[in-house]
Amino acid sequence: MAVVLTVILVSRGFGRTEWDEETSDEPSTLVFRREDLQRIWNWEIASGHYPSSQSIPKEIGLQDPPLNPALPPKSRTTSPSRYSPHSAVVASADTDTLGVGPKRLYPDIQSTPPHVSYPPRPLPGSVTDLDIVMKYCDFSTGKYVRDCLEVLRVGAGLDNGQRTRRGSIDDWKYIYMEDANSTTSSTVAEVADDPVPPPISRPGAAKPKGRDNDPDAGLIRKHGAKWEPTLTLPATFTHQPATSLSEPCDPENPRVFHMFWTGPFTDKPYMALLAFLFTQNTGLHEPQDAPSPAVCRPQFWMWINPGPAAAVPNPNAMHDMFAQLKESPWASPFLHPRFKDVIRFRLWNTTEQLDGVPEIRDEWRELQKTLFNSGGHVISVPEEDEDDETEEGDENAHSTKEKKEKDDMLHRTGSKSSAEYDRLSVILSDMARFVLCHRFGGVYLDADTILLRDWEELWGWKGAFAYRWSRLPKYNTAVLRMNRGSALGSFLFRTALRNGLDFHPMTVSRYTKDAYLEGLLLRLPDALFDAAWLNTEEYQRDRPPQPYFTAFGDFFDTPRAEQRCPTGPRL
Ligand SMILES: *[C@@H]1O[C@H](CO)[C@@H](O)[C@H](O)[C@H]1NC(C)=O
Ligand SMILES: *[C@@H]1O[C@H](CO)[C@@H](O)[C@H](O)[C@H]1NC(C)=O
Numbered sequence: 053m054a055v056v057l058t059v060i061l062v063s064r065g066f067g068r069t070e071w072d073e074e075t076s077d078e079p080s081t082l083v084f085r086r087e088d089l090q091r092i093w094n095w096e097i098a099s100g101h102y103p104s105s106q107s108i109p110k111e112i113g114l115q116d117p118p119l120n121p122a123l124p125p126k127s128r129t130t131s132p133s134r135y136s137p138h139s140a141v142v143a144s145a146d147t148d149t150l151g152v153g154p155k156r157l158y159p160d161i162q163s164t165p166p167h168v169s170y171p172p173r174p175l176p177g178s179v180t181d182l183d184i185v186m187k188y189c190d191f192s193t194g195k196y197v198r199d200c201l202e203v204l205r206v207g208a209g210l211d212n213g214q215r216t217r218r219g220s221i222d223d224w225k226y227i228y229m230e231d232a233n234s235t236t237s238s239t240v241a242e243v244a245d246d247p248v249p250p251p252i253s254r255p256g257a258a259k260p261k262g263r264d265n266d267p268d269a270g271l272i273r274k275h276g277a278k279w280e281p282t283l284t285l286p287a288t289f290t291h292q293p294a295t296s297l298s299e300p301c302d303p304e305n306p307r308v309f310h311m312f313w314t315g316p317f318t319d320k321p322y323m324a325l326l327a328f329l330f331t332q333n334t335g336l337h338e339p340q341d342a343p344s345p346a347v348c349r350p351q352f353w354m355w356i357n358p359g360p361a362a363a364v365p366n367p368n369a370m371h372d373m374f375a376q377l378k379e380s381p382w383a384s385p386f387l388h389p390r391f392k393d394v395i396r397f398r399l400w401n402t403t404e405q406l407d408g409v410p411e412i413r414d415e416w417r418e419l420q421k422t423l424f425n426s427g428g429h430v431i432s433v434p435e436e437d438e439d440d441e442t443e444e445g446d447e448n449a450h451s452t453k454e455k456k457e458k459d460d461m462l463h464r465t466g467s468k469s470s471a472e473y474d475r476l477s478v479i480l481s482d483m484a485r486f487v488l489c490h491r492f493g494g495v496y497l498d499a500d501t502i503l504l505r506d507w508e509e510l511w512g513w514k515g516a517f518a519y520r521w522s523r524l525p526k527y528n529t530a531v532l533r534m535n536r537g538s539a540l541g542s543f544l545f546r547t548a549l550r551n552g553l554d555f556h557p558m559t560v561s562r563y564t565k566d567a568y569l570e571g572l573l574l575r576l577p578d579a580l581f582d583a584a585w586l587n588t589e590e591y592q593r594d595r596p597p598q599p600y601f602t603a604f605g606d607f608f609d610t611p612r613a614e615q616r617c618p619t620g621p622r623l
Contacts, residue, residue: 080272081559082566083280083550084543086113087267089567091285094118095539096572097149100291101514104183107146109568111270114147121291122514123151124234154293155234156181158225161209171210173333176347177229177294179512182574184226189579191522197586198597200579208509227509230293272566277550285539294512301348306536307511308494309350309503312400312481314357320499321354322382325395327502328352334394349394350507355488357400357480373399402480405487411545412553419553483555485532486544493536501531516540518557520575522586526561527575540572 084092089112096102103122108114158181163172189200205211207226273279289304301307309328313321328350329336335345356373366372377383377397386395406416485496497503516538519531534541547563548555564570578585583597593600601607 078562080274080566081547081551081562082271083274083277083547084283084567085268085279086271088280088283089271089569090114091283092539092543092569093572095285095288097122099289099535099538100153101289101516101535101538101540102149102572103153103179103181103513103515104571104574105148105151106183106571107148108571110146111568112147117147117150119152120149121153123149123153124155125151125153153291154230154232156228157231158228160225161207161227163209171208174208174227174506174508175229176300176508177512178227178509179230179294180509181226181228182513182515182517182576184223185576185580186574188224188226189577191577191579191586191591192525195577195579196592196595196597197577197579197583198592198595200577201583201597204580230295232293232296274550280546280550283539283542283546285542286537289535291514300344300346304536305511305514306493307348307350307507308492309352310355310485310488310492310494310496311352311499311501312355312357312484312488312496313499314477314481317356317377317380317383319382323502324497324499325352325354325386327504329391329394331503331505333506333508336390336394347508348511350511351393352395353488353492353494354395354397355400355484356397357402357477357484369401370399373397400484405484405491408491409487409545411542412549415549416553419549479556482529482557483553485529486534486541486548486555486560489532489534490537490541490545493534496529496532496534498530515574516572517574517576519581520577521582522577522579523589523591525575526558527564527573529557529560531576531581534573540569543567543569 093108093112093114097118097120100122102120105123105126108118159175159178161172161175163170185200185204188203189195189197191197202211203224203226206221207224268279292302292304294302311321311324328334332350333345333347335347335349338345356377358369358373374387374397377387383397386397407413481498488494489496495507510533514535516532516534518527518529518533520526521528544560544563547567548560551559551563561570564573579597586592587596587600599606599610601610
């Protein structure tokens, strides 16, 4: 008893941190039938959001390989031995998609004289092949951050050092262009003309033996929940290679970086904006009257959450926001007309944003009391009158006292110091990133993210992705890329709604895991976002990506073993 008690007390004492590994026996969060999960996969693939050759898990039970317009026709690498048609236990094997998209050209990217002093700009319309990146960078398969960064550097032409004792590094080319003229039509007939053998048929994928009666066999439904009604999905997008677009920007894939900021504008968002201006090809170096550039200029939308002010209808909210920005020495430079096409300050209004998501529009208000829910940990907002349905509605009817209490609670939405670190704001921003990506498309960046290089090629990859701390299997959505109005987004919002609107990154991992949709939200390893992290956590100390200094004096008297060239690039 004493031992058990001690363990409980000790573990309670530590409290939860953001990246606690959760226990593996977490209850299921799944509320969708297999039929719906199949539709989600098919929708994403048909929309060109799955440029990957990774297989679809067998649990999804797709019998016919979906046609994939974002993948070139290719000989199958899967060996037939992988399927065992007579397996009595579960569905036979994973399904591969059938590439019917444009051919890919992997150019040799080099600086050409006389421009060798600077690394080359990314080619407009080029795409990072994240399958190849994963091949060299995935921590789970034992890859080192250091080697990954070398592949990224060399493949992007950022390393013109004369390397010796290297074999062929053609396999390192991870940036491709789609050849618009080679687009095969998406009919099976044409694919059959291809010398490539037809896909291996894998019978029995959908119907495990002996369980023919239950189409959802093998899926674990959320305890006590009903299956959700069938998702209404919009028409699929059309995958278009960049070279076949009539203008540089693809209207279906807006290049917008979103950032969410609560409280006074400080040096942190200032740094983030500066990094954006310095690294992305915003075209600001061109004279104003120059012809419009051939590259798609990315935009940065800084979402300002006015905190408690947002809870009260205020026709001057927008005006107030700009007045405050103008006062701030960190924000005012970006109000210059020069930046009007690339930086936008936008007012965050929780009610308006949640109402803008059709999947939760009619139901989020019922969950209001638990709206600030993170990983099951609910922060209760002081209750309003029982009959009060909306966050703002009837606000004026409240007594001043009640209003004051509410303001006090919501007032904490600005984190001024680490001691005053505020969960509420974090929880709101956990949800905000999914709302923004689902409504507007683009990439969400946490406010401590600094862009280190041009994202041109990453924009080209239309699959959704998020950051992962490699030693944990789960997502971290500090960097989140999702397509506008996607089936994945619909799934996430409906599932979250049935799970208390919890958008904590670790919970979101469970949503996709329980539904076998993990493949649709690729987890990119540390090497791409935070190359020093694994080292800091005592991993890969034998071959660190950059010199690992343990003492301040090392900067002046560098240990012999650490005297190596630095590596890059990170994203
Ligand atoms: C594609 O075809 C068009 C006209 O048919 C041609 O102008 C263009 O150069 C071709 N592109 C490639 C990559 O071959
Ligand atoms: C927020 O949006 C709601 C609904 O659109 C609106 O009623 C309210 O006035 C807005 N609040 C502010 C501060 O603009």
